[in-house]
Amino acid sequence: xxxxxxxxxxxxxxxxxxIIAGKYKLSITDLDELSKHAMETLMPDFSKKVKKxxxxxxxxxxGCGSSREQAPLVLKHLGISAVIAKxxxxxxxxxxxxxxxxxxECADIDKIEEGDILxxxxxxxxxxxxxxxxxxxxxxxxxxxxxxxxxxxxxKYVKKHGRLPWQ
Amino acid sequence: xxxxxxEKILSHASGKDAYAGDIVVARIDAAMMHDGMAQLxxxxxxxMDGRTLWDPxxxxxxxxxxxxxxxxxxxxxxxxxxxxxxxxxxxxxxVGSGICHQLMxxxxxxxxxxxxxxxDSHTCTYGALGAFATGIGSTEMAAVLLxxxxxxxxxxxxxxxxxxxxxxxxFPKDVILKIAGTIRADGxxxxxxxxxxxxxxxxxxxxxxxxxxxxxxxxxxxxxxxxDEKTYAFLKALxxxxxxxxxxxxxxxxxxxxxxxxxxxxxxxxxxxxxxxxKSVKEVxxxxxxxxxxxxxxxxxxxxxxxAAKIMKGKHAKKGVRVIVIPASRKVYREAVKEGLIDIFLxxxxxxxxxxxxxxAGAHQGILAPGERCISTSNRNFKARMGSPExxxxxxxxxxxxxxxxxxxxTDPRRFLKEG
Numbered sequence: 390x391x392x393x394x395x396x397x398x399x400x401x402x403x404x405x406x407x408i409i410a411g412k413y414k415l416s417i418t419d420l421d422e423l424s425k426h427a428m429e430t431l432m433p434d435f436s437k438k439v440k441k442x443x444x445x446x447x448x449x450x451x452g453c454g455s456s457r458e459q460a461p462l463v464l465k466h467l468g469i470s471a472v473i474a475k476x477x478x479x480x481x482x483x484x485x486x487x488x489x490x491x492x493x494e495c496a497d498i499d500k501i502e503e504g505d506i507l508x509x510x511x512x513x514x515x516x517x518x519x520x521x522x523x524x525x526x527x528x529x530x531x532x533x534x535x536x537x538x539x540x541x542x543x544x545k546y547v548k549k550h551g552r553l554p555w556q
Numbered sequence: 557x558x559x560x561x562x563e564k565i566l567s568h569a570s571g572k573d574a575y576a577g578d579i580v581v582a583r584i585d586a587a588m589m590h591d592g593m594a595q596l597x598x599x600x601x602x603x604m605d606g607r608t609l610w611d612p613x614x615x616x617x618x619x620x621x622x623x624x625x626x627x628x629x630x631x632x633x634x635x636x637x638x639x640x641x642x643x644x645x646x647x648x649x650x651v652g653s654g655i656c657h658q659l660m661x662x663x664x665x666x667x668x669x670x671x672x673x674x675x676d677s678h679t680c681t682y683g684a685l686g687a688f689a690t691g692i693g694s695t696e697m698a699a700v701l702l703x704x705x706x707x708x709x710x711x712x713x714x715x716x717x718x719x720x721x722x723x724x725x726x727f728p729k730d731v732i733l734k735i736a737g738t739i740r741a742d743g744x745x746x747x748x749x750x751x752x753x754x755x756x757x758x759x760x761x762x763x764x765x766x767x768x769x770x771x772x773x774x775x776x777x778x779x780x781x782x783x784d785e786k787t788y789a790f791l792k793a794l795x796x797x798x799x800x801x802x803x804x805x806x807x808x809x810x811x812x813x814x815x816x817x818x819x820x821x822x823x824x825x826x827x828x829x830x831x832x833x834x835k836s837v838k839e840v841x842x843x844x845x846x847x848x849x850x851x852x853x854x855x856x857x858x859x860x861x862x863x864a865a866k867i868m869k870g871k872h873a874k875k876g877v878r879v880i881v882i883p884a885s886r887k888v889y890r891e892a893v894k895e896g897l898i899d900i901f902l903x904x905x906x907x908x909x910x911x912x913x914x915x916x917a918g919a920h921q922g923i924l925a926p927g928e929r930c931i932s933t934s935n936r937n938f939k940a941r942m943g944s945p946e947x948x949x950x951x952x953x954x955x956x957x958x959x960x961x962x963x964x965x966x967t968d969p970r971r972f973l974k975e976g
Contacts, residue, residue, distance in 0.1 A: 402741050402830065406938040411918030416627045418595055430940045450742035453775060454936065456677040458596055458693040478775055479746050480677055484693035533579075543695045547604040553699050555581045555707045 391470040391491060391509040393519060394442035398503040399431060401448035405481065407431050408452065408460040420466050427463040441468030444509070446501050448474065452481020461485040471509055473516060473527075474498065486534050489542030497525040511535065558805030560713040561780055562748040565688040565802055569671045576712040576809070585670035585687075586614045587700050590656045591630065592621040592917065593675040594637045596694035601701055608644065610704035615646040616665060618656040623912040625651075626920040654885025654911035657681045657853040661765070662887055664794050668783040668801025673700055678853050678935065680771045684764035685791070686783030686801035688748075691772065711748040711777045712811035713804075714739070718755040720819030725969040727863065728763035729855055729933065729953035731755065732770045733824035735816060737834025745775030747811060750804065755818050756781060761790040762859035769854045770935050773831040823969055825931075826951035829939040837956055837968045847930040848873075848961040849942075850954055851882030851909075852916045855933035858883075858891050860954040865897040867958035867972045868904040874964030879906040880922045882914040904961070915942050924949075931960045 413426040428435035445451075445464065451474035452460060461484050464472065471491035475498050485492040493509060495516055501507070505520040514529035530538065537554060540546040546554060559567065563575055570580035589597050594617065609615050617637055625631040634651070641648035649659050657678055660666050668686035673679060675697045682689035692706070700706050716735060739749075749771045756764065764781050771779025781787075783801035791799060823837040850856070850864050861883065873879045881901050883889035889911055892898050901908055915922030916934040924930055924947035932942070937949035952960070955969035962972070 404936075404938050406918070406936070406941050410940050412923070412940070412943065415592060415622050415917055415919035416629060418629045418633060430945050450745065450775060453741055454677065454938065456593070456675060456679075456691040456693055458593060458695060462596075476742065476745065478742070479777060480691050480693060483696065487693055487695040543699060544600050544603045547699075553703055553705075555705065556703060 391511065392442060392444065393506050393508050394444050394470050395440065396444050396446045396501055396503055396505045396507055397435070397439060398501065399445065399447040402450045402453055403431070403447050404454035405452055405457050405460040406454055409457065409463050414457055414459050420462065423459060424463040424466045427467055436467055439467050439469065442470050443468065444507050445469055445472045446498060447472065448498060449476045451477050453478035456480045458484045458488060461488050461490045465490040486537050487543040489538060489545065491538055493527050495525055495527045500525070557809065558807035560748070560808040560810065561686065561750060561782060561802050561804045562688055562713055562778065563710055565669055565671060566708060566710050568669065574710045576710050578710045579707060580710060581705050581707050582671050584673055584700050584704050584706055586616070586665040586672045587697065588616045588618065588656055588660050588674035588679065589697050590618045590620050590676060591623070591633055591637060593694040595633045597675060597697045598636060598640050600695045600698035604698055604702060606698065606702050609646060609701050612645040613647070614665070615701060616649065616660060616663065617641040617646050618649040618653065618659055619651050620655050620912045621917045622919045623651040623910070652886060652910045655853045655856065655913055658856065658884035658888065661685070662794065662885060664796045667791070667796060667799050668787060673697070673706060677772045678769055680776065680778045681765055681769040681853060683768040683771065683778045683780035684761060685787055686781060688778055688780065690778045709746070711746055713748045713750050714744055715810040715813040716749055716751050717813065717815045718751060718753040718818055719815065720755055720817045722755065722818055723821065724973055725955050726821050726823055727953040727955060728759055728766040730821055730824040731818055732767045733826050733834050733951065734821060736770055736773050736826070736832050739774045739814065741773065741830060741832045742775045744771065747776055749774065749776045749779045751779060751781050757784065760859060761786055762857045765857065766854055773935060823953060823956050825956065825966065826937055828937055828948040828950070831935070831937060831951065837952065837966065840966050841968055843929060843966045845877060845931050845960055845965060846928040847922060847924060848877060848879040848957050849915050849922055849930060849932040849934060850957050851884065851914050852934035853884065854935040855954050856882055856884030856888065858888050860933065861888070861892050861897050864954040864958040865900040867955060867962065867969065867975050869900050869975065871904060871962050873905040873961050877961055877964050879904065879961045880909060880914065881906045882909045883911050885911050918942055931957050931966060933957050
């Protein structure tokens with residue numbers, strides 16, 4: 390179970406430059422420092438406002454653009470418990486899974502508002518909106534992906550199992 | 557049932573009879589990582605107890621995103637990369653060699669029918685040579701360095717048929733901007749885009765690289781073009797031996813087929829702050845500009861520099877406009893010197909920087925101030941991509957960028973038809 394946590398709502402096509410801009414990614418290598426600039430272009434004080442356990446809720450094509458793994462990393466570092474979006478760009482999606490940040494596709498994004506309190510059960514496949522007293526069904530993640538997420542990402546998976554998931 | 561080129565390559569690389577939707581574990585033919593993500597890759601490799609690279613000859617390590625380093629933090633990253641590359645005998649490309657994608661092409665590491673991954677979303681560029689190439693993150697790159705294998709979902713393919721002769725002053729960049737504006741930023745998510753048709757056939761390999769480079773701007777896993785006699789001639793000139801790639805079967809199944817007739821296409825421009833916000837140059841003509849950037853993995857090749865030089869020849873940049881020219885590689889730079897293009901750029905008043913990513917990556921060499929406007933031949937115009945969030949980036953062909961540099965405002969290059 391993920392949450393309960395507060396919703397930070399964003400629109401469609403949130404690209405990786407908006408999640409963490411190149412000018413920071415290519416000048417700051419310390420994750421604490423880098424995370425201070427997460428989502429800055431869209432919400433200047435995001436890193437100060439967000440609390441551990443909160444959710445990002447967004448429209449379609451979240452994470453489009455570059456393959457920078459710093460994008461899911463800064464969100465996870467700030468304590469985001471999951472990104473819930475109508476759809477994801479593919480490299481961001483794979484990167485998020487590989488670093489252990491849950492990514493959930495949900496068709497009912499429009500019913501969720503900023504500030505709502507959510508709880509998510511990835512195994513059972515639902516998002517519960519405590520504020521609106523609603524529950525949205527989501528597609529459970531494929532078992533191979535859940536396995537990597539449950540271990541906390543690919544590095545932790547390899548450390549535990551001594552092999553890659555596809556070996 | 558027939559197969560697309562992507563299905564054939566992934567079947568070959570996995571040893572499975574694979575079709576769209578299947579999950580396969582494919583053998584990787586080449587892998588590339590650059591300084592933008594190297595630290596994360598190297599750390600993940602060490603954490604996974606990595607001791608040796610699966611095949612050092614197939615691993616390229618490139619310093620191009622902040623090259624030469626502009627910050628001490630990145631000097632440390634570069635130092636770490638050199639230590640790692642030398643320790644493991646990987647192919648290493650020092651500051652000044654060029655942009656990773658151009659170097660992968662020039663090195664012969666990319667071959668028709670091969671599977672190539674890179675820690676950069678524009679790895680899809682290599683599809684112009686008939687390879688299946690895609691961008692991955694740093695943790696997966698570490699896994700590839702360990703094992704030489706990676707899982708893929710075999711993508712469905714969108715067939716993009718491009719027909720017609722390109723009008724004067726209309727170039728491959730205009731074609732791909734038109735396509736991106738039509739398919740939109742998420743229209744090809746998880747899919748391959750196969751570029752076909754008489755227009756593609758008549759393009760040189762450099763122009764084709766511009767098409768496939770921007771496949772990811774539509775969310776695509778890769779952009780791909782069947783290898784033909786031009787591809788093989790290009791590879792032969794690079795010193796690659798006899799190679800035979802794959803072509804799509806006549807009865808291959810495409811998820812969608814989209815046709816473009818480009819015989820009346822006008823010069824295109826992608827407007828702030830999204831790549832798919834595409835208009836004809838005519839619609840935005842006259843907007844004052846402060847910076848022009850000619851370069852990047854999209855349009856920094858010799859073909860592109862020649863186009864820009866033709867328009868700039870004997871002229872000077874408009875007062876108040878800075879023009880940054882960055883050849884995509886040392887090889888391109890040298891050729892441009894030999895052909896006299898660099899002289900033309902110098903006479904025009906350009907700042908010519910060493911081969912690398914330049915301002916496109918947002919680190920240095922052309923950061924924009926608030927309120928400034930840049931016309932760029934690169935591939936992304938997201939807000940704050942090149943500096944201030946209050947600056948604007950327009951994406952266009954080298955011809956449109958050069959014409960705009962002459963006039964000091966966004967300009968339709970057809971005003972310079974006699975130079976073309």
